[in-house]
Amino acid sequence: MILTVTLNAALDLTYRVPHLVPHASHRVREVTERPGGKGLNVARVLAALGFESTVTGFAGGETGRVLRTLLAADATPPAGSGTAPVTDALVPVAGQTRRTVGVVDESTGDTTQFNEPGPHVTPEEWETFLVAYRELLGGGAVAVALCGSLPPGVPVGAYATLVREARTARVPVLLDTSGEPLRRGLAARPDIIKPNAEELAGITGTAEPLRAARAAQRRGAHAVAASLGADGMLLVTQDGTWSAAVPERLAGNPTGAGDSAVAGLLSGLAEGLPWPDRLARAVALSAATVRSPVAGEFDEPTYATMLPSVRVRQSETP
């Protein structure tokens, strides 16, 4: 089982409007609700690839209840679908799970995003979570991904604590967050971090991806997998440095492409694939997510077509 942690899980709402006009009133044409937060997205991609996963983090209030009801459908995928189950191990909190609202302008396809801050987590709730997390790490997790922002009340060094716990339990740990939580988490020496170019620049002060990735490595990450948008991904490890991209630029919606990349890296790690194959999988899944008509999901035929066409280049010796 692969464990994903989403401390600030969300109920993702998508609103489709004909044109977004600031300071006007809009009738929303279509509303969709789905479980959200990076770790939950990662788990859904893992499930589609056939990897069992367990999701933890916090859920509470009416929105938390809706989130868990939607998640329950993923616990028992249709027989013969090739989809693996996602197990809900979210920890209840008194506060209310946040909503995110993505407003899709149908005239341009662009999305304007509004993210609520999330519930206030008490010190007691954080301690309860830590106990549950240790049990999950000891309960057969082959890898763990720590994903996304921190809700109010959770200590800013939370990811450093969770990375250390994973390393103590000898479970490989991937960290996908930004800002101060990433900076602090790095010091605990995660196996992989997966920043985008902006997040990487934010913690290293260097806009040039290779220099920034090396700087992040010096600060504690064993490997840095940086997602560079249309330029693909850059992977800096102790065994070598690789870059990879799909052969042509893709039009589409990048929402969730980073989460699909995390699922690609984790599934490759779980199977013991060499680094270049993990990277190819991450890049192909990202591309198949950009091309999907549904935001945050990946298009399986596109993934099957893309995977053999990804160009992985070893850019220099370590």
Added chain:
Amino acid sequence: MILTVTLNAALDLTYRVPHLVPHASHRVREVTERPGGKGLNVARVLAALGFESTVTGFAGGETGRVLRTLLAADATPPAGSGTAPVTDALVPVAGQTRRTVGVVDESTGDTTQFNEPGPHVTPEEWETFLVAYRELLGGGAVAVALCGSLPPGVPVGAYATLVREARTARVPVLLDTSGEPLRRGLAARPDIIKPNAEELAGITGTAEPLRAARAAQRRGAHAVAASLGADGMLLVTQDGTWSAAVPERLAGNPTGAGDSAVAGLLSGLAEGLPWPDRLARAVALSAATVRSPVAGEFDEPTYATMLPSVRVRQSETP
């Protein structure tokens, strides 16, 4: 008791963001949730003025549950507050009550509004509502306000039916809606309609308020109370025509000003006040709503100051 009908009640969310940037991602600084939909807003203003009210319409799903929980607090106002109770007589539906999201740009104070379409109401649910509505009309209602848009599934002639039922029960009826539901509702001869300038132009094809109000009267409304934004209100009745405004232009948030005007007209009707006094109350309440720091609520000291300063002019003989 004054009855207000909100067929498309809502859970109103307000998001505060530092700057609204289309196609960007925003961290919402502050989230507020409150019961919404025009008839619920009218009832809250009536309650603050000391008039008992009952709200009906539809509620369903998790958002409906949250809405009713919030409404329950209005059922038992603090003793000695001068606030009257609001009784929840919403009819359950299988679909989910809509959300509205108002995004306040803190740099300008402007609001960008997103309104979900609302639950699909089945013919059986509509019939159940009609039975409940008849009982409420016969159960001591001194006036009824029919407010807002129709959810999917409700017949476009719904307000015509509800106006006729009220007239049969000899309960004065105010209609506050727009477009085709207003056009159809007019034919059933409501006692008062309260369109804004745009809604009035939409059904009459005339942008000049007095001509448009007279046209709406010819189509069936006994009285037309048109809200004209900063220009105050115009009232065309069979007893005379009046216009009223506050002495100075007010800066603020116009959200809910129309609903406060409806509460002013209804409360004046319930007390048997002459038309000019009803109009003055509507205008003062609107102004006190524009000036309120909380969107959709009215500022009581402003109302007390404004009421004697409203200038009502009889513009011509009927």
